[in-house]
Amino acid sequence: MTKFLLTAAVITGLLAALANLVRRKWLFNILALAIQYVCIFIVFPKTDGFMHALIKIIVGLMSTLIIYLTIQNTGAVKREPFEFKLSAGELFRMLSAVFLVTLVVLASPWLLKEVFPQSNIYILILSLGLALIGLLQLGSKTESLYVIIGLLTFLSGFELLYGSLEFSAxxxxLFAIVxxxxxxxxxxxxxxxxxxETP
Amino acid sequence: MINNTVIIWILIPVALSGILALLQRFAKLSTAIVLVSSALLTVLAFILPEDLILSIGSRQIAFTDSLEIFGRVLKITKANLSLVGGIYLCVFLWNSLARKLETSQWFNALSLLIASLWISALAVQPFLYASVIILLVAVVSIPLLSPRGSRSGAGVLRYVTLQAIAMPLILLSAWMLSDIETAPSASALILRATVLILGGFAIWLALFPVHTWLPMVGQESHPWTLSFLLVVMQSSLTVFFIYFFEEYAWLRNLPNIWEILRWAGIGTIFIASLLLSFQNQIRRLLAYFYLWETGYALLAIGLAQDGGLHYLPLIFMPRILGYAGLSYIIVKLEHLEPDFDGNINNLKGFFHRYPFLSLGLISTLLSLSGLPILASFPAKRHLINLLPWSGYGMETWLILGFVGALIMTFRIIYALVSPSEEEQAIAMLAPQKEDIGIAVFCTALMLLFLISGFFPSIFSGLFKGILAPFENIYLFN
Incomplete structure (x- = not known):
């Protein structure tokens, strides 16, 4: 059961990050960001109790809420109808991300053995996957909303990895403040x- | 409780910045508070004796130098106080003109907060945790670099992004370093940790090719604000970089590490100079001179075992003067000439219309370039004299580095003294609009450049203590 839950969380977390990278529909992106933090909560190591994982999800959801409320109150980003058809750019970003995640899945057993023996395979795949998808998003988008989502994705991936290596209150x-x-x-x-924009 | 160095130089300024944020609309009050507090913090940092016991009349106040927060220790000893004093001196100097130069209304509060964050980055133990604080500084700088009323520029976002990428590199190296203590010298761990540390610092210091945010931010942001952020960042990061060599024997004993640093310094000087020589936008000069000065800082660290670090404190004051002078003059030129688009070729006739600003600009550029009798010359001359013989390799690139900076300087001088097309008649060449403040600032700036050039020890004495925490770095293998 635990293994199934962890695998489902890793897959869902990576799909959420992928959705953020590929689509530009703000409500969909905010929802995907929140799902990402829930998945991190599930995978986060709980050897010292739930508290540390709980901090991550609270901070993550609060960050998501801040962005959501700002957009909701200002109407800054227009609501557009959802389309399933992918543009060439979206397809390119999706394929790049799939390629990177495949690389992470293939390299993770070696990384676990040689570099991060304290971690586990679920954490490694989700954290490195999120960090790389976040980096891809940072490199491929210039609108501030999507850059910020990319930054949060990248940092959440790294925090998950570092959380499995060392704990410091x-x-x-500092991570929460950042x-x-x-x-x-x-x-x-x-x-x-x-x-x-407003005259 | 309050006589603790961490509380005085970190927690009180953080609390004050919170109060100043509430008072941001009361410009005079907010400026007065920040000026008085930063002046007090600067003076106290420089006068506090070695034993941290301050005598006022018959009363003695003993200061403790560490504070535990969340299970980790923040520590500011006497050895750190020179840099602390230097940072608060910058807060004082920049805030004294900030409101006049129409910077963001958050400048008073955030400059104090940024200064205290940099100090906490240097005070936190283990010191590698500073990487998260440095990212925090970048995020806190956003309202200053991209204030309301302007569109968010790509440069600021790129700056924060790069700082976020550098942070994991340094933190992961910290985790790896805990295993290195027991590992053999040729361990793969050392190689990994070295790559992570040097990669992280290359991004932090904005070395080529991750320097691209610098000219972008230079173009988008208020020059006075940017110069403050750059001068504090450069001074703190330089000292932070030395900490690594001081703390880790395996790092300073790596084969060729010092030569790599020397070449990195010379490469950075050359690239900055090359970019400067082709630059047309006056706002971007600050960004490229930052890169140029970073090159010299790296060169000084690379020459550490030959005594290069002794000349690092000599660079601090000329750098402060140079950045302050350049940014002040750019802001004033833009205020006085609203039609000026920032293109250097459109400076024609400015020497006749704005003689003080033009002379100030010329002397600032000459000083930053390291020309004799001006402020930067003594430190740069000493560093170049220390260069080991490399078969003309380093010397050639360094000369090319100077040529680029001089080309830029002489292009500006040529543009300034050339009469503009509409202004050919001598009768029109009367000075205009320069107020007494500009005249006083530019005259004082030129005098300080000359005094620093002729008597470098006057100001270097202030910052001599910056090197006090470092002893191991001077030791040979």
Whole structure:
């Protein structure tokens, strides 16, 4: 059961990140970001109890909420009808991400044995997958909302990996502050762009 | 409780910045608070004696130097106080003109917060946790670099993104380092940790080719704000980089590490100079001079075992003067000439209309380029003299590096002294609009460049203590 749950969380988390990379529908992206944090909560090591994993999900969902509320209140990003058909750019991003995730899945057993023996295969696949998809998003998008989502994805992947290697309360507090400030920065950019667009 | 160095130089400024954020609309009050507090913090940092016991009349106040937060220790000893004083000196200097130069209304609060964050980055133990604080600094800088009323620029987003990428590199190296203590010298761990550390620092220091955010931010952001962020970042990162060599014997004993650093420094100087020589936008000069100065800082660290680090404190004051001068003059030129598009070729006739600003700009560029009798010359001359014989290799690239910076400087001088097309008649060449503030600032700047050039020890004495925490780095293998 645990293995099934972990596998499902890893797959869902990676699919959510992939959805964020490929599509540009803000409500869909926000939802995918929230799902991503839930999956991280499931996979996060719980050897010292639930508290650390709980901090991650609370901070993650709060960051998501900050971005959601900003967009909702300002109407900064227009709601567009959802289309299933993929454009060439979306297809390219999807294939790049699939290629990277495949590489991560193939390299993870070796990485687990040689570099990160303290971690486990589920954490390694989800964390490296999220970090690489986040990086791809950072490199392929320029709109502030999507860059911020890319940053949060990249950092959540790294935090998951680091959480399996070492725990420090100070570091956790700093990570929480950084995540929340990045979300606030995202909100700041959304409002600012709206102000400059409005005559 | 309050006589703790961490509380005084980190927690109180953080609390003050919170108060200043609430008072941001009261420009005069907010500026007065930040000026008084930063002046007090600067003076206290420089006058506190070695034993951390301050005598006021018959009363003695003993200061403790560490504080535990979340199970980790923050520590500011006397050895760190020179840099702390230097950072708060920058806060004081930049805030004294910030409101006049129409920077963001958050500048008072955020400059104090950023200074305290940089100090906490240097004070936290284990010191590799500083990487997250450095990312925090980048995120906190966003409202300053991209204030409301302007579209969000790609440069700021790229800056934050790169800082976020550098953070995991350094943190993972920290985790690997815990195993290195017991590993044999040729271990693969050492190679991995070295690659991570050097990669992380290359991104932090904005070395080529990850420097691209610098000119973009230079173009998008307020020059006065940017110069503050750059001067504090460069000084802190340089010292932070030395910490690695001080702490880790395996790192400083790596074969050819010092030569690699020297070449990295010279390469950075050359590339900065090349980019400078082709630059047309005056706002981007600050970005490329930052890169140029980073090259010299790397060269000084690369020459550490030959005494190069002794000249690092000599660069601090000329750098502060150079960045402050350049950014002030750019802001003033843009205010006085609203039609000026920032293109260097459109500076024609400015020398006749704005003699103080033009002279200030010329002397700033000459000083940053390291020309004799000006502020940067003594440190740069000493560093070049320390270069080991490399069969003309390093010397050639360094000379080419100077040529590029000089080409830029002389292009600006040529543009400044050339009369503009509409302004051919001598009668029109009367000075205009420069107020007494500009005259005083530019005259003081030129005098300080000359004083620093002729008597470098006057200002270097202030920052001499920056090297106090480092002893091991001077040791040979």
């Amino acid at each position: 100070l570091l956790e507090a 995540n929340l400030l990045i979300a606030i920065a995202g909100a700041f950019f959304i409002v600012k762009d709206l102000e400059t």
